[in-house]
Amino acid sequence: MAADKGYMLTGVYLLLMLFFRLSFCRIHHLVLKDDIRQKVHLNTFGFYKNGYMSVNLSSLSLTGVSIEDIDGTTIGFSLDRTSSNGFSTYLDDDLEYCVLKKQPSSEFAVVLLPLDFKKNLVRMRVSAEGGRFPDIIPVIPSGQSTNKSENVLEPSQEDKEGEKTQSTRSRDSSNKAEVTYALQHRDNLYSFQFYFNITTEEQQGLYNFYFHNCYKKQGVETGTLRFNIDISIWEKNPESYLSAGEIPLPKLYICMSLLFFLIGTLWVHVLRTRSADVYKIHWLMAALPFTKSLSLIFHAIDYYYISNQGYPIEGWAVVYYITHLLKGALLFITIALIGTGWAFVKHILSDKDKKIFMIVIPLQVLANVAYIIIESTEEGSSEYGLWMEILFLVDLLCCGAILFPVVWSIRHLQEASATDGKAAINLAQLKLFRHYYVMIVCYIYFTRIIAILIKVIVPFQWKWLYQLLDELATLTFFFLTGHKFRPASYNPYLLLSAEDEEDMEMDDVVTTSTAIGEGLKKVKKVSNGPSEERESMA
Known part of the structure; x- marks a missing residue:
């Protein structure tokens, strides 16, 4: 293996x-x-x-x-x-x-x-x-x-x-x-x-x-x-081989890499202090900011060599592409797992959830391959335009696919709140999922549309603002996701799992007590003396 x-x-x-x-x-x-x-x-x-x-x-x-x-x-x-x-x-x-x-x-x-x-x-x-x-x-x-x-x-x-x-x-x-x-x-x-x-x-x-x-x-x-x-x-340019709007990018990526590393370290600290409420997906969420930080470091190194000599060092560029591919796949997988409730509410994925992952993971691989080809191909080549269209289409499909698990979870909670007698818990979870859905939509909308519009509108020397806003939006999304789904006993995302465990334990107690008491009966025993009622074992 x-x-x-x-x-x-x-x-x-x-x-x-x-x-x-x-x-x-x-x-x-x-x-x-x-x-x-x-x-x-x-x-x-x-x-x-x-x-x-x-x-x-x-x-x-x-x-x-x-x-x-x-x-x-x-x-x-x-x-x-x-x-x-x-x-x-x-x-x-x-x-x-x-x-x-x-x-x-x-x-x-x-x-x-x-x-x-x-x-x-x-x-x-x-x-x-x-x-x-x-x-x-x-x-x-x-x-x-x-x-x-x-x-x-x-x-x-x-x-x-x-x-x-x-x-x-x-x-x-x-x-x-x-x-x-x-x-x-x-x-x-x-x-x-x-x-x-x-x-x-x-x-x-x-x-x-x-x-x-x-x-x-x-x-x-x-x-x-x-x-x-x-x-x-x-x-x-006078001091760089980078375009005017790209000259600040090496420093920008280094700074953003440090921020993602800090937020990852903070998340690990939270997991260690709340170890009793930690699930597997919390550690998967911890891997995401560190992978993002590594990707940004290698991206900064790549741009540094381009700035100084006009072309990158092949080894550093390949390492950046690998970490970028891992980061992209891990991001969409983590969002989809949170949306399905895996490890929080349920410990296995349904057939419907598995189909989403069978779609999202190959699409993410294709999207990252398209990005790598675009980055390493001359803009004037005939393949460049084709892969740009592929990247745009696949990226939209991935963004749409990861919304389905959240929508399914919202629908399931709406139905459960009216049938299983746990309306308060279900409504709290429903509110959380709706917030998460809005967060995903805002993140996709900002990074795919608003930031690109800013890139088109701003003067040529401020083109780096697009990358800054894109990275800040990603950092904000990571922080809000961690805040909403942090390990805590009062987190509404975890209440249903805890409540189910309590119900399961209560059911076990009731079942055991009933089994023990099945042979108990009330009988009357008449003595030679005055009449009295006694209880005894049959």
């Missing part, structure tokens, strides 16, 4: 390593083959002043149609800036029309980079003038400097200064919204490298980088355009 567990853990580790190797995180490397999507979201990153972004399109090839049929507004890139995820971007302005064919409006901060394959040119069109958008600076191949990470370019200081001056001069002299750069071409493979620096506070913001394939939108029926792309993206 131990060997089987060892093989299972080894298999999980190898599976996580396989998923994790798909991405370099903040140093991105994306490879797409035979893709036909019209829009590919390559990346989103929040920049502070003195941050920079470097892009290396090392190879782009097109199949399915002739290059002669592709005009200069069919294939290309767009880069737009917003203050938060919730504000409409330039791409949302008109979804029915190819963005590369538009003339950029001054209302949006956007740069369009359509590729002209006939003339081997990159035509840059900028919407914002007067320094509102950073200069896009091409990198000459002979002047590139290669970083230790594969296929990722970091421009040298000489490139930054020289190319920036040249680009500024050409734009000032031409006074036009379009600037052209050379598109490298070799053996039907096209390449282009560029970078930009955030030089002013006005240029700070959330930058969205897209690749566009507008061939289908032309209405041409001569074939389907497929593209193969190999692109690397390097993003960095």
Whole structure:
């Protein structure tokens, strides 16, 4: 049995390593083959002043149609800036029309980079003038400097200064919204490298980088355009490789880990002082905050390495994924067990309860696998969107499934309060279960909807507030659950179990007394003397 567990853990580790190797995180490397999507979201990153972004399109090839049929507004890139995820971007302005064919409006901060394959040119069109958008600076191949990470370019200081001056001069002299750069071409493979620096506070913001394939939108029926792309993206803020809204996360996760550890220690102290009223599920509840604390510690370590070197240490990342998976499964199992009344009111699960666990546990495993794949896969890959939809659907199903045991318990208590003569106890338990149901609904509603809305609304540098509110909501839910179901003789959750034991003992006494008295009778004995009544054993 131990060997089987060892093989299972080894298999999980190898599976996580396989998923994790798909991405370099903040140093991105994306490879797409035979893709036909019209829009590919390559990346989103929040920049502070003195941050920079470097892009290396090392190879782009097109199949399915002739290059002669592709005009200069069919294939290309767009880069737009917003203050938060919730504000409409330039791409949302008109979804029915190819963005590369538009003339950029001054209302949006956007740069369009359509590729002209006939003339081997990159035509840059900028919407914002007067320094509102950073200069896009091409990198000459002979002047590139290669970083230790594969296929990722970091421009040298000489490139930054020289190319920036040249680009500024050409734009000032031409006074036009379009600037052209050379598109490298070799053996039907096209390449282009560029970078930009955030030089002013006005240029700070959330930058969205897209690749566009507008061939289908032309209405041409001569074939389907497929593209193969190999692109690397390097993003960095002045002191961190994390996006602006993620920089505080390592410290945040460490602080929240300490809070969960403290609440777990407090719960263990309560269990030790009230050992007479402790049930098995109380110890299962104790394991939850400690597992959550470990998960947050490893998450903080993961983000720390990403912040310092642009990519995580694989071992720490895998340990985080394992603890995250255990925490998620343990959370839903504990909520479902409390909802069924297991170990408090009843010591076995009914067939109906077992079916819930047969549904919730596999769904939780699938949800955590989807989360791991999303975390370790580039945003632009075709699998990313699919697993995002799977995660959203499975998470909703899990949240709905864990409510059923609580609803069943409430219904059972409503029926029992009218039939078994213990109305006061049942009503107290009914009130407790209703409160617990409201707690679960509020927790799910806040962490799945309200917190996400806050993430969308707040400015890009305050994006970490979403994680803070999510962790605080979880901490509050743990605390309230422990408070309501703590081991105590006066807890209404435990009254029915204690009352049943008393009734069982009383029944045993009555049954025993009746059995002993079954042979007792009253008789009259007449003596030779005066008449008197006596009781004797028959």
